[in-house]
Structure formats: structure tokens, C-alpha cells
Amino acid sequence: MTSLSATMLIWIAATTLITWLWPRRLQPYVIAACTASFFAWYSPLSMLILLVSAVICYIPVVTRRKDWRIVVACTGAIAAILVWFKIRQSTGADSPEYAVIPLGLSYYSLRLVHFTIDAWKGTLPQSTVGQFLCYLFFLPTLVAGPINRFQEFQRSLRRRRWDAMMFSRGLERILYGCAWIVIMGNYVISFSLNKVVARLAVAHPALSEYLECASYGLNLFCQFAGYSDVAIGFAMLLGFTVCENFNYPLLARNIGEFWRRWHMSLSSWCRDYVYMPVLSVSRLPALAALSSMIVLGLWHEVSLRYLAWGLYHGVGIAVWQVFRKAVGNRTVPTGLPATLAAGAAWFATMNFVLLGFAITKERSLVDALAVYRTIFGL
Amino acid sequence: MYAFLCRWMPERMAMLAAVFWYTAIIVLIIAFSAKPMAEFRYMKI
Numbered sequence: 001m002t003s004l005s006a007t008m009l010i011w012i013a014a015t016t017l018i019t020w021l022w023p024r025r026l027q028p029y030v031i032a033a034c035t036a037s038f039f040a041w042y043s044p045l046s047m048l049i050l051l052v053s054a055v056i057c058y059i060p061v062v063t064r065r066k067d068w069r070i071v072v073a074c075t076g077a078i079a080a081i082l083v084w085f086k087i088r089q090s091t092g093a094d095s096p097e098y099a100v101i102p103l104g105l106s107y108y109s110l111r112l113v114h115f116t117i118d119a120w121k122g123t124l125p126q127s128t129v130g131q132f133l134c135y136l137f138f139l140p141t142l143v144a145g146p147i148n149r150f151q152e153f154q155r156s157l158r159r160r161r162w163d164a165m166m167f168s169r170g171l172e173r174i175l176y177g178c179a180w181i182v183i184m185g186n187y188v189i190s191f192s193l194n195k196v197v198a199r200l201a202v203a204h205p206a207l208s209e210y211l212e213c214a215s216y217g218l219n220l221f222c223q224f225a226g227y228s229d230v231a232i233g234f235a236m237l238l239g240f241t242v243c244e245n246f247n248y249p250l251l252a253r254n255i256g257e258f259w260r261r262w263h264m265s266l267s268s269w270c271r272d273y274v275y276m277p278v279l280s281v282s283r284l285p286a287l288a289a290l291s292s293m294i295v296l297g298l299w300h301e302v303s304l305r306y307l308a309w310g311l312y313h314g315v316g317i318a319v320w321q322v323f324r325k326a327v328g329n330r331t332v333p334t335g336l337p338a339t340l341a342a343g344a345a346w347f348a349t350m351n352f353v354l355l356g357f358a359i360t361k362e363r364s365l366v367d368a369l370a371v372y373r374t375i376f377g378l
Numbered sequence: 379m380y381a382f383l384c385r386w387m388p389e390r391m392a393m394l395a396a397v398f399w400y401t402a403i404i405v406l407i408i409a410f411s412a413k414p415m416a417e418f419r420y421m422k423i
Contacts, residue, residue: 183407
């Protein structure tokens with residue numbers, strides 16, 4: 001496991017122990033204080049940026065004005081901080097000091113945008129500064145998601161109490177998360193499968209490149225699903241229920257379904273804050289899908305390859321929407337058994353997704369094109 | 379896991395099986411932690 005993960009496990013144990021020792025009404029503040037001290041100790045810059053962003057985001061709530069210009073200015077400022085660090089990261093990738101961006105910045109920026117827009121729309125329940133700070137300084141989800149919403153956090157905050165069963169399920173979830181990361185991600189896929197792929201490289205270059213894309217995608221799934229399990233389990237130890245991030249994405253039978261199952265907290269954020277606004281203005285589902293997938297791609301990294309990856313999936317979803325409209329309610333092609341059609345749909349979706357990872361796996365678009373040339377023998 | 383096992387076997391046996399299951403996972407995690415690690419980019423964004 002990475003040093004950060006080992007550090008995180010220690011903080012999980014310490015935060016859980018310290019939190020339950022305090023009276024119930026003070027516990028959320030204790031969690032926030034533990035998170036703040038973790039950030040101040042691990043990455044003071046992240047702490048500073050998080051505080052500045054929190055102040056910016058809370059302006060529309062304090063002013064209580066339904067002025068769209070304030071909301072645009074606040075979300076613009078948060079987006080500017082995020083984009084600035086992302087550009088700095090992608091342009092200075094070879095220099096370690098530039099390559100690292102503040103811890104959890106990508107995740108809490110999206111939370112802040114959600115809070116600001118929902119406060120402006122009036123869909124946010126009445127809240128206090130303390131609740132807002134607890135939401136933002138919530139260690140389980142701060143570092144690598146899920147991107148939980150304030151409404152569900154506040155509901156959980158009100159209902160939480162000591163529950164031995166929940167605590168036990170939380171411990172189990174953390175254990176399974178670590179198993180996904182260490183056994184499946186690091187050993188079975190990164191170590192063992194990659195050894196097989198390397199052996200095939202000379203005799204079967206196309207198969208080797210294809211398996212490399214598959215291995216990259218599977219490793220990403222195991223690692224990220226594992227970290228999400230640890231985060232959800234950690235939240236359960238503290239008595240909170242956090243949204244799920246994955247729902248068997250490798251069983252998806254179309255690209256739209258895949259994105260409803262993979263990194264669900266991010267894709268639902270894109271649906272609510274990019275897809276729906278673009279759709280309501282343009283009335284063009286394809287344009288809305290393209291816009292949200294581009295934002296989703298650039299959120300990972302501001303670079304050409306992630307722009308291309310976003311476009312790749314955006315076009316995929318747009319084509320799927322057109323196909324679904326053309327086919328209508330006829331879900332099974334005539335003369336073909338339903339199971340066979342479902343199998344073919346699953347096979348096509350998985351290949352589309354796994355081949356798409358060639359774009360992000362390689363360092364540049366030229367290298368990604370070379371991978372496609374090798375696979376398809378062009 | 380314990381609740382799941384209780385459906386299929388006596389309570390005492392389920393307890394033993396659950397303890398064995400968790401111990402095996404912990405041992406595997408510790409054993410495989412020493413192997414080379416993959417880079418996980420989601421912790422860096």
C-alpha cells in the first residue's frame with residue numbers, strides 16, 4: 001500500500017477512537033478537527049486552499065442574496081483554483097514539485113460547487129456554519145471521494161448514533177477495500193497479469209497491447225473501488241452513511257449504463273451540474289452528453305489526452321442515445337435470443353471502455369494512436 | 379459475513395468460520411503488501 005494509505009489507516013483508527021470518546025453533540029466538530037489536523041500535518045498547502053475555498057463558497061450563504069452573479073463569481077473562483085493546479089500539474093509533469101496537486105482538491109472543489117449552486121437554487125436545507133465545516137472537513141471522503149452531497153450528509157449527521165452493527169459492517173468494508181487494493185489491484189493484476197502481458201509482447205504484440213489496456217482498466221477499478229470501500233467503511237465507523245461509488249460497472253451492457261455504475265458520485269455530479277443545464281438550454285441530449293463527458297475528462301487532468309478521452313466517451317454516449325431512439329422499445333433484435341444479444345452488448349461495451357483506457361494510459365495521444373495501430377494491425 | 383454464515387450453519391461454527399475468514403484476509407493483505415505496488419492516480423487528483 002502507498003505511504004498515504006498506511007498513514008490513512010492510522011488516522012482512521014485514531015479519529016474513530018477520539019470521536020466516540022466525546023459527547024455526541026461535539027463529535028462532528030471533533031471529526032472536523034481531526035481532519036484539519038491531518039491536513040495541517042500532511043499538507044499545509046492543501047489546508048490553506050481548502051480554507052480559502054470554503055470562505056469563497058460560503059459568501060452566497062452569508063449574503064443571503066439570490067444574485068446569480070455572486071454564484072458565478074464564487075464557482076468561477078473555485079474552478080479557477082482547480083484549473084490552475086491542474087494546468088500546473090500537466091505542464092510540469094516531469095518536475096515532482098509541480099506534479100502534485102493539493103490533497104483532495106479535485107474532490108472538494110466539486111463539493112463546493114454543489115454547495116454554492118444548491119444554496120443559490122434554494123434546494124439546500126437550513127444549515128449552520130458548523131455543519132458546513134463538518135461536511136467539508138470530513139476525512140473519510142475528503143481525499144479520494146465519493147463526492148457526497150450536503151443534503152445526505154446533514155441527514156446522516158442528524159440521525160447518527162452508536163450502532164455496533166454498523167461499526168462491524170464498517171470494519172468489514174475497510175478490510176474488503178484493503179483486499180481489493182492489495183491483493184486484486186497490486187498483486188493479481190499489476191504484478192501477475194502484467195508479467196503475462198510482458199511475456200506476450202514479442203510473439204503477440206496486438207494481444208499484449210489489448211491485455212495491457214484491460215489490465216490498466218481492471219487495476220483502476222480494483223484500486224478505486226477499494227479506496228471507495230475504505231472511505232465508506234471509515235464513514236460507517238463514525239456513524240455516517242455515504243453514497244456508493246460503484247455498482248458492478250463491469251456488468252454494464254451499454255455505455256450509458258456503464259457511466260451510471262462507474263464512479264457514480266462523479267457521474268451524478270456531472271449529470272446535475274453539466275448535463276441537465278446544457279440540456280435545458282440547448283434541448284440537445286448529444287451536446288449535453290458531450291459537454292458533461294468533456295468536463296468529466298478534464299476534471300481528471302487538463303490535457304489533450306483527457307480531452308480526447310472525454311470526447312471518446314461523449315461520442316459513445318451520443319451514438320448510444322441515437323441508437324436507443326432508433327431501436328425504440330425493441331430491446332432484442334429479431335431472431336436473436338435475448339441472452340445472446342445481452343452478451344454481445346456487454347462484450348461491445350467492455351471493449352469500448354477498455355480500449356478507451358489506451359488514451360489515458362499512454363503519456364500522449366501519439367502513443368495512444370500507436371497502441372491502436374498495433375491492436376488493429378493498421 | 380458472520381450473519382451470512384449463520385444462515386447456513388450453527389452459530390458456533392459460523393463464528394469460527396468468520397474468524398478464520400477474516401484472519402485469512404488480513405494475512406493475505408499483509409503478505410501481499412510487500413509486493414511491488416501499482417501507481418494509483420486517483421489519490422493524486
